[in-house]
Amino acid sequence: MDDTRMAQRPLIALAMGDPAGISPELAARLLVSKRVNEAARLVVIGDRRILNDGATAAGVIPELQSVSLSDVGLQTVTAHAFLDLGNLSPADVRKGEAALIGGRFAVENFRNALELGRDGKVDAVCFTPFNKKAMRLAYPGYDDEIRFIADVLQFRQKMREFNVLExxxxxxxxxxxxxxxxxxxxxxxxxxxxxxxxxxxxxxxxxxxxxxxxxxxxxxxxxxxxxxxxxxxxxxxxxxxxxxxxxxxxxxxxxxxxxxxxxxxxxxxxxxxxxxxxxxAMKMMGFDRGVTMLGGLPFPVCTPAHGTAYDIAGKGIANVGASEEAVLLAARMAAQGKAASARL
CATH class of the missing domain: 3.40.718.10 (Isopropylmalate Dehydrogenase)
Incomplete structure (x- = not known):
């Protein structure tokens, strides 16, 4: 898809999740997914070295423009992009283990993604899987994503987690x-x-x-x-x-x-x-396709419903299906929101 057509797609901030699991591989696979390319632009947030490790495991070579935090915007990001926080060396990651460094990495990435959504610089937010133990090590007040989002955005209205299959x-x-x-x-x-x-x-x-x-x-x-x-x-x-x-x-x-x-x-x-x-029931019907959507916010927040899959981290066999569905749902909801606003 050329940049002109892609620039019309919703812009989604994708926060890289736990680096000790399959999150880096999933992020890399999303960037080369035809379904994702047709539906959205992604700005991936994390450390480029971690993404490169995931891409190597997945056997893919994503094409990305590089952006700074101040550059991110609905008009300035015309294709998939990477916001490199330089916040974790792969040498410090022990695959398959929940650790403070992994929690810090995921927390920082997610915080930046949410703030971009809050400031209207992206249409939606997605993230690859977190590990709750690692997140609590990095953010002691962390109960779940709902609590973290409320803290970051100072959001006091009703918010709820939904699980979604097609x-x-x-x-x-x-x-x-x-x-x-x-x-x-x-x-x-x-x-x-x-x-x-x-x-x-x-x-x-x-x-x-x-x-x-x-x-x-x-x-x-x-x-x-x-x-x-x-x-x-x-x-x-x-x-x-x-x-x-x-x-x-x-x-x-x-x-x-x-x-x-x-x-x-x-x-x-x-x-x-x-x-x-x-x-x-939902996981029995579609574990590899299920999406978690956090509703009630001014912008959609979606993630695959499965976890970090520590047992297969780095093996190149992670199924990207649920992550694709998360991005596609976020893109649909963002597009619907824009259409509704245009009608007002």
Whole structure:
């Protein structure tokens, strides 16, 4: 693709993740991906030496323009580019190990990417996988990406993690909390807020009339109160209120069949009550294609749903499919956002 055509594509900041895993290889593979080239421009953030190691492992030779932090902008970056922070030597990386240096590298890259998004210099942000242990070593307040983003951007509005496959999204009412605390965190207002944000993000991704299935909390969705009252007391009233708002929402469905129901009946998303209730199903359906999208921000933030894959780091066999899907989703959402703004 020539630079003129490529300059019309959304500009996405790609923060390099944990250098001890497959992140360097994934970044290199994205830069030569035909699907990515047709959808977006990438400005990769990290250390060029680390990217070169990843490219060597992957057996690819990316073509990149070099940019400085002050150069990055929607008009100035006309093709894939690299922002070299010079922040890590490959000689200091021990493949397959979570370490402070890897966490520092990922934190600095991600912080710069988010600030570019905040300042309107890129349309979206993506990142290759982080290791949470390494991130906590480098940033003691790190719980997850949501907490880090909120800290960096001083963002105090509602933000939520979604898992996405081509055919269906998974939203959830609770996320990174102990299972023992889930029931106490479920309320009508919490469910309605998640449904509202899910609808907004689906619309931003180009789905004009989202259909959402809501899972129950208890076995068999409570079985009429035999196994718990949350469905009757909380979830059913929340669904009724959503329907009153004109939203296409149904449930609660038993959690062990809700995804089968959703796929069969053409729902666009499933709202689950807790983390693993949806994550297990989504990863079984498409571990190599799943995307995590952080919704509610002024710009899309996407990443592959899998982890750092320390066991295959540097072997040149990492599957880039989920990373491609993350970039493509971010590009679609950014393009939809621009189109919506142009209509105002």
């Amino acid at each position: 055919q269906i999204w998974n939203a959830r009412v609770t996320s990174h909390i102990p299972l023992s605390a889930v029931a106490s965190h479920i309320s009508e207002e919490a469910i309605l807020a998640e449904l509202d944000l899910t609808r907004t993000c689906l619309i931003q991704a180009g789905i004009t009339e989202p259909k959402i299935a809501v899972a129950g909390l208890n076995p068999h969705a409570g079985d009429g109160g035999s196994f718990g009252m949350e469905e009757i007391d909380i979830i059913e009233p929340a669904v009724a209120r959503a329907i009153d708002k004109g939203w296409q929402v149904e449930g609660p469905f038993p959690a062990d069949t809700v995804f089968l129901t959703a796929l069969k009946r053409g729902f666009h998303a499933v709202l689950t009550m807790y983390h693993d209730q949806g994550q297990i």
